[in-house]
Amino acid sequence: MDIRSYIEPRARMVDKALVSAVKALPRVHPPLREAMLYSLSAGGKRIRPVLLGAACELFGGRFRDVLPAACALEMVHTYSLIHDDLPAMDDDDLRRGRPTCHKVFGEAGAILAGDALLTSAFTVLFSCESRRIPAGRVLKAASILAARAGACGMVAGQSADLEAEGFLSKRGVPRARASALLNYIHLHKTADLIAAPLEMGAALAGAAARESRALSEFGLKLGLVFQAADDILDVVGDKRKLGKSGSDARNGKLTYASLYGVEGARRRLRSLVGQAKSKLRPFGRRAAVFHALTDFFAERDR
Amino acid sequence: MDIRSYIEPRARMVDKALVSAVKALPRVHPPLREAMLYSLSAGGKRIRPVLLGAACELFGGRFRDVLPAACALEMVHTYSLIHDDLPAMDDDDLRRGRPTCHKVFGEAGAILAGDALLTSAFTVLFSCESRRIPAGRVLKAASILAARAGACGMVAGQSADLEAEGFLSKRGVPRARASALLNYIHLHKTADLIAAPLEMGAALAGAAARESRALSEFGLKLGLVFQAADDILDVVGDKRKLGKSGSDARNGKLTYASLYGVEGARRRLRSLVGQAKSKLRPFGRRAAVFHALTDFFAERDR
Numbered sequence: 001m002d003i004r005s006y007i008e009p010r011a012r013m014v015d016k017a018l019v020s021a022v023k024a025l026p027r028v029h030p031p032l033r034e035a036m037l038y039s040l041s042a043g044g045k046r047i048r049p050v051l052l053g054a055a056c057e058l059f060g061g062r063f064r065d066v067l068p069a070a071c072a073l074e075m076v077h078t079y080s081l082i083h084d085d086l087p088a089m090d091d092d093d094l095r096r097g098r099p100t101c102h103k104v105f106g107e108a109g110a111i112l113a114g115d116a117l118l119t120s121a122f123t124v125l126f127s128c129e130s131r132r133i134p135a136g137r138v139l140k141a142a143s144i145l146a147a148r149a150g151a152c153g154m155v156a157g158q159s160a161d162l163e164a165e166g167f168l169s170k171r172g173v174p175r176a177r178a179s180a181l182l183n184y185i186h187l188h189k190t191a192d193l194i195a196a197p198l199e200m201g202a203a204l205a206g207a208a209a210r211e212s213r214a215l216s217e218f219g220l221k222l223g224l225v226f227q228a229a230d231d232i233l234d235v236v237g238d239k240r241k242l243g244k245s246g247s248d249a250r251n252g253k254l255t256y257a258s259l260y261g262v263e264g265a266r267r268r269l270r271s272l273v274g275q276a277k278s279k280l281r282p283f284g285r286r287a288a289v290f291h292a293l294t295d296f297f298a299e300r301d302r
Numbered sequence: 303m304d305i306r307s308y309i310e311p312r313a314r315m316v317d318k319a320l321v322s323a324v325k326a327l328p329r330v331h332p333p334l335r336e337a338m339l340y341s342l343s344a345g346g347k348r349i350r351p352v353l354l355g356a357a358c359e360l361f362g363g364r365f366r367d368v369l370p371a372a373c374a375l376e377m378v379h380t381y382s383l384i385h386d387d388l389p390a391m392d393d394d395d396l397r398r399g400r401p402t403c404h405k406v407f408g409e410a411g412a413i414l415a416g417d418a419l420l421t422s423a424f425t426v427l428f429s430c431e432s433r434r435i436p437a438g439r440v441l442k443a444a445s446i447l448a449a450r451a452g453a454c455g456m457v458a459g460q461s462a463d464l465e466a467e468g469f470l471s472k473r474g475v476p477r478a479r480a481s482a483l484l485n486y487i488h489l490h491k492t493a494d495l496i497a498a499p500l501e502m503g504a505a506l507a508g509a510a511a512r513e514s515r516a517l518s519e520f521g522l523k524l525g526l527v528f529q530a531a532d533d534i535l536d537v538v539g540d541k542r543k544l545g546k547s548g549s550d551a552r553n554g555k556l557t558y559a560s561l562y563g564v565e566g567a568r569r570r571l572r573s574l575v576g577q578a579k580s581k582l583r584p585f586g587r588r589a590a591v592f593h594a595l596t597d598f599f600a601e602r603d604r
Contacts, residue, residue, distance in 0.1 A: 031465065151422045181438050
């Protein structure tokens with residue numbers, strides 16, 4: 001299966017739908033709309049929307065019916081990058097090869113653009129209801145998004161990540177504790193928002209609880225695969241291809257690479273790939289695309 | 303009608319429900335939970351939750367059934383204050399008589415606490431569904447919240463407010479343009495989140511569209527009443543009672559008081575009170591509590 005030819009057309013559909021969704025929001029203050037579109041149009045990989053579509057199709061739904069939910073996820077992901085890049089947080093100047101939002105629109109403008117993307121993501125998601133998706137399913141998808149992105153999910157991971165900065169250099173902590181903290185950070189900061197699209201796609205397509213749960217477990221493992229690859233790339237990757245400056249080492253971040261070394265992180269990655277794929281067993285051949293996506297995430301160079 | 307004895311017990315119910323709701327969120331990173339509770343427990347007036355309850359009761363609903371929605375609104379309001387107080391925004395040190403969130407938890411901690419409150423507000427709101435409120439109504443209430451708080455609502459007002467800073471002092475702009483900008487700011491920054499509880503209460507109680515619309519129009523006027531009183535208090539109010547430092551003048555903000563002078567702002571306030579009450583005519587005597595709330599907002603000293 002040529003996974004790139006699966007991802008590409010779907011990612012381009014999402015690109016277009018994102019711009020339309022933001023332009024369709026009425027009465028947005030023009031500088032705010034500009035900042036939102038700037039960060040949304042920076043050419044992300046759109047892997048979360050693609051995952052949502054794949055999950056929906058696995059259970060008989062159609063990608064175009066759930067495009068608003070796919071856009072909502074990308075809006076939430078983009079808001080998290082904008083806030084994460086702020087001077088008070090990771091203080092990054094580059095993102096996807098372009099100056100970060102606060103470098104262009106100022107700190108206040110970037111804080112507000114993030115707030116607007118997060119809030120308006122729900123507006124966009126709710127518009128699924130008018131596309132023949134029942135209210136109960138939309139509400140379930142929105143509950144998943146709020147839980148996985150909120151105080152129990154991604155933001156909890158960000159908060160733990162902040163606390164862990166400089167952790168390795170400053171204290172003589174036992175490796176087991178550092179490992180547990182790293183797992184908490186990666187699970188919440190990254191894996192929650194990789195599991196969310198799979199759970200949301202399943203919810204919108206009306207999947208049975210047991211199948212939805214299996215896909216969710218796969219999603220959490222896939223999130224760790226994604227993050228392990230990211231940690232390795234931050235050390236050995238081509239900065240130009242990545243379009244960002246590799247701030248992890250500079251900020252003394254706790255990562256798979258800083259904790260286990262690059263070779264240790266690679267072993268970890270291979271083990272996670274196996275764990276993720278094992279979660280797909282209940283779906284048999286129907287899960288071919290998820291096997292391919294797992295390999296794609298593990299082997300990516302940007 | 304003794305409006306204080308109406309507001310007080312309801313506000314205390316909200317106080318308790320807010321703490322319970324945040325404590326019920328599972329797996330929150332402890333420093334994040336502490337920052338969220340710190341800002342939520344600063345003793346706000348809880349006027350938005352009280353308005354939501356009053357709107358729900360107007361259409362035959364019960365306050366206790368919609369308490370999660372009332373809490374969600376207060377969480378969104380609190381997040382907006384936390385982000386508004388940040389050094390990159392209004393740079394305020396005091397809020398409700400206590401150090402602002404970023405003074406206690408740092409800038410990054412405050413950004414994340416705001417993000418967490420905004421996202422988790424939806425989690426809390428969605429829990430209304432388990433309290434015998436149909437999914438369709440919950441979804442409608444959530445749509446209203448996202449629209450009124452997002453890029454078309456409160457955040458648009460914040461963005462315009464930032465742009466207007468120093469506006470009066472720096473440029474020789476026509477009064478009519480300044481007046482239009484001020485109206486835009488107050489309508490979005492404040493009135494949208496005063497109209498939201500009324501619309502949400504109506505939606506959750508299953509009100510007819512026509513009645514809901516009338517109450518929404520009242521809400522926007524009531525929001526302007528609230529803001530006009532606030533602008534006047536920022537100049538003439540007792541800083542200790544207000545528990546904040548009156549940063550509008552310091553920041554060169556465009557307000558009713560800076561544009562029309564204190565006496566002009568008072569005339570404006572009286573006119574807005576009349577306009578707000580006129581919107582209540584369709585409800586006759588059933589709207590007694592809203593008449594009393596309008597007077598209470600106009601005459602408040604904190």
